Structures are given as C-alpha cells and as structure tokens.
Amino acid sequence: xxxxxxISRQTLxxxxxxxxxxxxxxxxxxxxxxTGLKSGTLYxxxxxxxxxxxxxAEWRQPLQPGRPARHAYRLTAAGVALARQRAEAAIQTAPLxxxxxxx
Amino acid sequence: xxxxxxISRQTLxxxxxxxxxxxxxxxxxxxxxxTGLKSGTLYxxxxxxxxxxxxxAEWRQPLQPGRPARHAYRLTAAGVALARQRAEAAIQTAPLxxxxxxx
DNA sequence: ACTCAAACTCTACATATGTTGCTAATGACG
DNA sequence: CGTCATTAGCAACATATGTAGAGTTTGAGT
Numbered sequence: 525x526x527x528x529x530x531i532s533r534q535t536l537x538x539x540x541x542x543x544x545x546x547x548x549x550x551x552x553x554x555x556x557x558x559t560g561l562k563s564g565t566l567y568x569x570x571x572x573x574x575x576x577x578x579x580x581a582e583w584r585q586p587l588q589p590g591r592p593a594r595h596a597y598r599l600t601a602a603g604v605a606l607a608r609q610r611a612e613a614a615i616q617t618a619p620l621x622x623x624x625x626x627x
Numbered sequence: 628x629x630x631x632x633x634i635s636r637q638t639l640x641x642x643x644x645x646x647x648x649x650x651x652x653x654x655x656x657x658x659x660x661x662t663g664l665k666s667g668t669l670y671x672x673x674x675x676x677x678x679x680x681x682x683x684a685e686w687r688q689p690l691q692p693g694r695p696a697r698h699a700y701r702l703t704a705a706g707v708a709l710a711r712q713r714a715e716a717a718i719q720t721a722p723l724x725x726x727x728x729x730x
Numbered sequence: 731a732c733t734c735a736a737a738c739t740c741t742a743c744a745t746a747t748g749t750t751g752c753t754a755a756t757g758a759c760g
Numbered sequence: 761c762g763t764c765a766t767t768a769g770c771a772a773c774a775t776a777t778g779t780a781g782a783g784t785t786t787g788a789g790t
Contacts, residue, residue: 532755532768553746565769567748572768583693589686590777592695592746635738635785656776668739670778675738693747695776 531610534561535569539607542579542599546607549582549596570597578603634713637664638672642710645682645702649710652685652699673700681706 531539537559542550556566573579577600584594599607634642640662645653659669676682680703687697702710 534769551746552748556746562770563746563748564750564771564773568768571748586695586746588778589696590698590745592689592748592776593692594746595693595748637739654776655778659776665740666776666778667741667743667780671738674778689776691748691775693775695746695778697776698778 531606534559534565535573536610537561538566538569538573539578539599539603540611542597543604543607543611546599546604549598551594551596553594555597570595573603578606634709637662637668638676639713640664641669641672641676642681642702642706643714645700646707646710646714649702649707652701654697654699656697658700673698676706681709 538555538561541555541558552563552567552570555561555570556563559566561569570579570581574581574597579597580600582596582598584596586593641658641664644658644661655666655670655673658664658673659666662669664672673682673684677684677700682700683703685699685701687699689696
C-alpha cells in the first residue's frame with residue numbers, strides 16, 4: 525500500500541520557508557540558499573511535494589538570455605495546512621525556552 | 628591607437644575547430660569540450676571575435692525548460708579568411724615531421 | 731633592448747536547474 | 761524485534777552561460 529507522507533527535517537525546513545509568506549512564489553535556488561539544502565536534496569523534494577499536491581509550480585522566463593528559466597513554487601491550500609500542522613507539531617516537540625536560561 | 632588583433636594559441640584552437648565545418652553553428656559549451664578551454668577563457672574570446680566581425684552569434688531556445696538558452700557561433704567570411712590564413716601560418720611554423728623521428 | 735599600456739588568459743566564483751547512483755532512514759508486517 | 765520494501769538524502773556530476781580580479785603576454789614607441 526502507499527505510505528503516509530513522512531515529513532523529514534529537510535522537508536519541514538522547506539515548508540517553513542514557504543509558510544513565511546504563503547502566497548509568494550519562491551525559486552528553488554533561493555530556497556536552497558535559505559534552507560542550506562543542496563540541489564540534489566531540494567529539487568527532488570520540491571518535485572515530490574508538487575506531485576503530492578502540496579505545491580503548485582510554474583516556469584518563469586529568464587531575465588537574461590544564457591540563464592535558465594526558473595521554476596517557481598508556492599504552497600497550495602493543502603500545503604499551507606500541512607505546513608501549519610507540522611510546524612505546530614515541531615513547536616510542541618521543541619518549545620521555545622523563556623525561563624530556563626541560566627547565567 | 629587600436630592594436631591589430633592578436634591570434635593566440637587559444638584563439639587559433641577555436642578558429643581551427645570552427646574551420647573544420649565552416650558553415651555549421653557551434654555552441655560555446657561544445658567548443659570548450661573540443662578545445663579544452665575553460666569558460667573563463669572561451670566566452671570572452673568568442674565575444675571578442677564576434678565583436679571584431681569574425682563570428683556571427685545567435686541565441687537558440689533550450690530544448691528543455693530549466694536549461695539555459697544556447698549561444699550559437701559561426702565564422703563569417705572574414706572569420707573564414709582569418710582562420711585559413713592563420714592555420715596556414717601555423718603549419719609553416721610547425722610542419723609535420725615525416726623523417727626526423729629517431730629511435 | 732626597455733618600458734608602458736592595452737589586450738589577453740586563467741582560476742574561481744556565480745547563476746539555475748536537474749539526474750545518477752549509492753546509502754540511510756522509515757514504516758508495514760509477521 | 762527482525763526483515764523487507766519503499767522512500768528519502770546526499771555527494772558528485774552534468775548542462776550552459778557568463779563575470780571578476782589578478783596576473784601574464786604582447787605590440788608600439790623610444
């Protein structure tokens with residue numbers, strides 16, 4: 525049977541980056557800079573999320589010839605829901621420390 | 628004053644590669660493979676030859692999205708003349724050895 | 731020959747996306 | 761808990777073009 529989608533640390537990082545501005549289109553290259561993920565991890569991940577309906581993807585023409593067209597990604601409604609849910613879960617697992625810091 | 632165009636070993640290699648099939652369009656990437664020149668040497672060189680009227684250049688759309696458009700180059704009539712002249716000069720400077728090999 | 735400035739080369743970096751092939755992690759099932 | 765299959769991650773490679781800056785080579789004039 526098909527497995528439930530597992531949300532790894534890496535995937536969570538990308539979802540968090542996208543959730544920061546849920547309606548903005550983001551490029552893979554920028555996301556790789558922001559999350560620190562290498563292309564061999566990031567691009568397959570984006571394609572998977574896209575296939576699963578959590579992201580929508582669009583090609584944008586390059587501004588200058590000689591540069592590749594850019595693939596823009598954005599969270600779908602399902603993607604926003606997933607990201608929120610998992611982000612909350614992550615927060616409950618590792619809550620912010622407000623009073624346990626010791627001098 | 629403006630100087631006469633110097634034809635370096637590197638430039639000569641590119642001209643020779645282009646002269647092999649004078650009417651064919653060639654890509655920078657392929658020429659770099661063929662001549663062994665790195666991009667930082669080759670592309671400025673191609674642009675110079677192009678500016679000087681020895682090459683004509685054209686952009687070609689990529690076959691797949693996500694890949695950059697390709698810059699195609701071809702010798703002009705002046706370029707063919709230059710390449711022939713310099714190729715002959717090079718042959719006279721360093722002729723083929725037929726009988727001087729010693730065991 | 732010598733010197734100076736322009737022209738040229740080269741290493742490294744930057745832009746962007748993607749695939750390959752091996753390894754590691756995960757979940758289902760007994 | 762152990763095993764198996766699926767999934768995910770990662771380093772390296774591949775595609776293509778180009779720029780920046782430092783150093784080298786060259787030609788012109790003296």
